[in-house]
Amino acid sequence: MMYTFSNRLRNLAIAFMxxxxxxxxxGFFTAPKTIEEAKAIVAASAHGDEHGASHDDAxxxxxxxxTDAHGTDASHESLAAEEGGxxxxxxxxxxxxxxxxxxxxxxxxxxxxxxxxxxxLAFYAIQRAAQAGWSPVLFRxxxxxxxxxxxxxxxVIAILILSSMHFNHLFIWMDPEVVAHDKLIxxxxxxxxxxxxxxxxxxxxxGWTLYRxxxxxxxLAQDNSNDISxxxxxFRISAAFLVFYIVTESIMSWxxxxxxxxxxxxxxFGWYVFASMFVSGITTIALITIYLKSKGYLEFVxxxxxxxxxxxxFAISIFWTYLWFSQFMLIWYSNIPEEVTYFxxxxxxxxxxxxxxxxxxxIFPLLILMNSDYKRxxxxxxxxxxxxxxxxxxDVFNMxxxxxxxxxxxxxxxxxxxxxxxxxxxxxxVFTEITKAPLKAKGDPYMGESERFHY
Amino acid sequence: xxxKVIHALYDDDDMLLSAVxxxxxxxxxxxxxxxxxxxxxxxxxxxxxxxxIAIMSFIYGCIGLTVAIAxxxxxxxxxxxxxxxxxxSFSYLENMPAFVPIMFEMTVFFAAHLMVITFYMRSKLWPxxxxxxxxxxxxxxxxxxxxxxxxxxxxxxxxxxxxxxIEISIVEKPE
Numbered sequence: 106m107m108y109t110f111s112n113r114l115r116n117l118a119i120a121f122m123x124x125x126x127x128x129x130x131x132g133f134f135t136a137p138k139t140i141e142e143a144k145a146i147v148a149a150s151a152h153g154d155e156h157g158a159s160h161d162d163a164x165x166x167x168x169x170x171x172t173d174a175h176g177t178d179a180s181h182e183s184l185a186a187e188e189g190g191x192x193x194x195x196x197x198x199x200x201x202x203x204x205x206x207x208x209x210x211x212x213x214x215x216x217x218x219x220x221x222x223x224x225x226l227a228f229y230a231i232q233r234a235a236q237a238g239w240s241p242v243l244f245r246x247x248x249x250x251x252x253x254x255x256x257x258x259x260x261v262i263a264i265l266i267l268s269s270m271h272f273n274h275l276f277i278w279m280d281p282e283v284v285a286h287d288k289l290i291x292x293x294x295x296x297x298x299x300x301x302x303x304x305x306x307x308x309x310x311x312g313w314t315l316y317r318x319x320x321x322x323x324x325l326a327q328d329n330s331n332d333i334s335x336x337x338x339x340f341r342i343s344a345a346f347l348v349f350y351i352v353t354e355s356i357m358s359w360x361x362x363x364x365x366x367x368x369x370x371x372x373x374f375g376w377y378v379f380a381s382m383f384v385s386g387i388t389t390i391a392l393i394t395i396y397l398k399s400k401g402y403l404e405f406v407x408x409x410x411x412x413x414x415x416x417x418x419f420a421i422s423i424f425w426t427y428l429w430f431s432q433f434m435l436i437w438y439s440n441i442p443e444e445v446t447y448f449x450x451x452x453x454x455x456x457x458x459x460x461x462x463x464x465x466x467x468i469f470p471l472l473i474l475m476n477s478d479y480k481r482x483x484x485x486x487x488x489x490x491x492x493x494x495x496x497x498x499x500d501v502f503n504m505x506x507x508x509x510x511x512x513x514x515x516x517x518x519x520x521x522x523x524x525x526x527x528x529x530x531x532x533x534x535v536f537t538e539i540t541k542a543p544l545k546a547k548g549d550p551y552m553g554e555s556e557r558f559h560y
Numbered sequence: 561x562x563x564k565v566i567h568a569l570y571d572d573d574d575m576l577l578s579a580v581x582x583x584x585x586x587x588x589x590x591x592x593x594x595x596x597x598x599x600x601x602x603x604x605x606x607x608x609x610x611x612x613i614a615i616m617s618f619i620y621g622c623i624g625l626t627v628a629i630a631x632x633x634x635x636x637x638x639x640x641x642x643x644x645x646x647x648x649s650f651s652y653l654e655n656m657p658a659f660v661p662i663m664f665e666m667t668v669f670f671a672a673h674l675m676v677i678t679f680y681m682r683s684k685l686w687p688x689x690x691x692x693x694x695x696x697x698x699x700x701x702x703x704x705x706x707x708x709x710x711x712x713x714x715x716x717x718x719x720x721x722x723x724x725x726i727e728i729s730i731v732e733k734p735e
Contacts, residue, residue, distance in 0.1 A: 438645040467584045477614070 120403035121529025128522015132207035137522030143200035200511045208273035209509035214523030219257035224386025225250040238554040252538035258310040269299040309353045316346040327548035366508040384421035388490045408481040409560040426467040444542040454512040465496030564709040568725035576703040579723035591706040594698040624670025628663040
C-alpha cells in the first residue's frame with residue numbers, strides 16, 4: 106500500500122518551517138551588531154535575569170573566570186573602571202558570544218535533525234548487515250527517515266562554510282589571529298585547518314550519501330526481483346558502510362562538535378555522539394511507525410515490533426548514560442584544569458539543562474520503559490520518545506552552546522525557531538520520501554519472518 | 561480421591577504445545593509438564609500466572625543500591641574519611657560520582673543473586689534434593705505431561721494418542 110502525505114501533516118510541516126524561519130530571522134535581527142548594542146543587551150538582562158534559576162549561584166561562583174562575569178554588581182563596575190583594558194576585551198567577548206547566539210541556535214538544531222537521519226542510517230545498515238529477521242517490515246520507514254541525510258548534511262556543511270568565511274565565530278580555530286597567539290591550537294594546525302576540515306566534511310557526507318543511495322536503490326529493485334541478488338548486494342555494502350561509518354562518524358564528531366572547544370578533548374567523544382544519534386534515530390523510527398499505524402498504514406507491523414524498538418530505546422538510553430558518565434567521571438576524578446573546565450562551565454553556567462538532560466535521557470526512559478508490558482503500549486513509547494528526543498536536543502545544546510555563547514545562553518526565539526524550522530523540514534522531506542515507495546519491502550527474503558515476528 | 565496419574569511422553573516441543581492445548585480444551589487438569597529445556601510459550605498454553613520475578617528483581621536491585629550507598633558512606637565518609645580525587649569535601653553527595661560504579665555493581669549483584677535464590681526456592685530446588693522427575697528421559701530429549709485420573713482412563717488415552725504421544729503409562733503416585 107502506498108502512503109499519501111496528508112494535507113494536514115504537510116500544512117503542519119510548512120507551518121513549523123514558517124514559524125521557525127520567523128524565529129530565526131528575529132534571532133539574527135536582534136543579535137547585536139556592535140559592542141555598544143551588546144552592552145545594552147547585557148545591562149537590560151541583568152535586571153530581568155533571563156538565565157533562570159541556575160544563574161544566580163553560577164555568577165557568584167564563577168569568579169575565577171572573570172571574562173564571563175556578568176557585570177551585574179556594582180563591585181564589578183568599579184573594578185572595570187580601574188582596569189579599562191579588561192573592560193573593553195570583556196565587552197568584545199560578550200559581543201562575540203551574543204552575535205554567535207543565533208548561529209549556534211541554528212547549528213544545534215541543524216545538527217540535531219541531521220544526526221537523527223545519520224543514526225537511523227546506521228541502524229538500518231546494522232539490520233541489513235546482521236540479516237535481521239524482525240525488522241524488514243520497518244525498512245521503508247527507515248529509508249524515509251534517511252532521505253533527510255543529504256539535505257540535512259548539506260545545510261550543516263553550509264553553516265560550516267559560512268563559519269570558515271567568518272560570518273560567525275563558532276569555531277575560534279578558524280580565526281588565524283587566534284591561532285597565532287595560541288600554542289595549543291597552533292600545534293593542531295595540521296588537522297584543524299579550514300581546507301582540510303571542509304574536504305573531510307564533504308568526504309564524509311559523500312560516503313554516507315552514496316551508501317544511502319545504493320541501499321535504497323537495491324531495496325527498491327528487490328521488490329520486483331525474482332532472485333535475492335539485490336538483497337545480497339545490500340548486505341555487502343551495508344557491512345562495508347558500517348566500517349566506514351564508525352570511523353567517519355567519530356572524526357565528524359571531533360570536527361563538527363569537539364573542535365568548537367579546541368583546547369578540550371575526550372577520547373570517547375565519537376562514541377558518545379554515536380550513542381546520542383543512535384537512540385534519537387531509533388526513537389524517531391518508533392514514533393513515525395506508530396504515527397503511520399495510527400493512520401491505518403503498516404498493518405503488518407505488530408506490537409512485537411514496537412516492543413523491540415522500545416527495548417532498543419531503553420538499552421541505548423542506558424548506553425548513552427554509560428558513555429556520558431564515563432566521560433564525566435574520569436575528568437571529574439582526575440581534575441586536570443584543561444579538561445575539567447569543560448564540566449565546570451556546564452555545571453555552573455548550564456546547571457539546569459545539563460542535569461535536566463540526564464533526567465530526560467536516562468532516569469525517565471529507565472523508569473517508564475523498564476516494564477515489559479509498557480513497551481507494547483503506544484502511549485508509553487510516544488511519551489518516552491518525545492522526552493528522549495527533546496533530551497538529546499538538550500544534549501547537542503550542551504555540547505555546542507557553552508563554547509559558543511558562554512553564559513549568554515537562553516532558550517528564546519532563535520533556539521525554538523531553529524528547532525521548529527528543522528522539525529518542519531524534517532517532517533516534510535521524510536514523509537515525502539515515504540510516499541514514493543510501497544510501505545512493504547515485499548521482495549525482502551526475510552519479510553515473511555518479519556511479518557510473523559512474535560515475542 | 562485417587563492418586564493415579566497418567567504419563568504421556570512426547571518427542572517434539574511443537575507437538576507438546578499443541579497436545580497441551582488439546583488436553584486443556586478437553587477440560588482435563590494437567591498436573592505438571594517435565595521438559596529437558598524451557599519451551600517457549602508453554603506457560604501461556606498451560607494458563608500459568610505471569611511470573612512475579614521481575615518485580616522482585618526490581619526490589620532486590622533497590623535493596624542493593626541502598627546497601628551500596630550505606631556501605632560506601634560508612635567506609636569512605638564516616639568511619640575513615642577519605643580525600644577523594646583531591647577534593648576533601650567529606651560529603652557523600654559531592655563524592656557521589658566516585659561511588660556510582662559501586663552503586664551500580666551492588667544493584668546488579670543483589671538483583672542477580674537474590675533472583676536466582678528466589679527462583680530456586682520457588683522451584684523447590686535446594687542441595688541434596690531428591691529428583692521429582694518421574695522419567696529420566698525428560699532430562700534428555702523427551703517431554704512428559706502428567707494428568708490426574710478420575711476414572712476417565714479410556715477417554716484420556718484416546719485423546720493423548722491422537723495428540724501424538726509416543727508412550728502412555730498409568731502410574732500410582734506414592735503419597
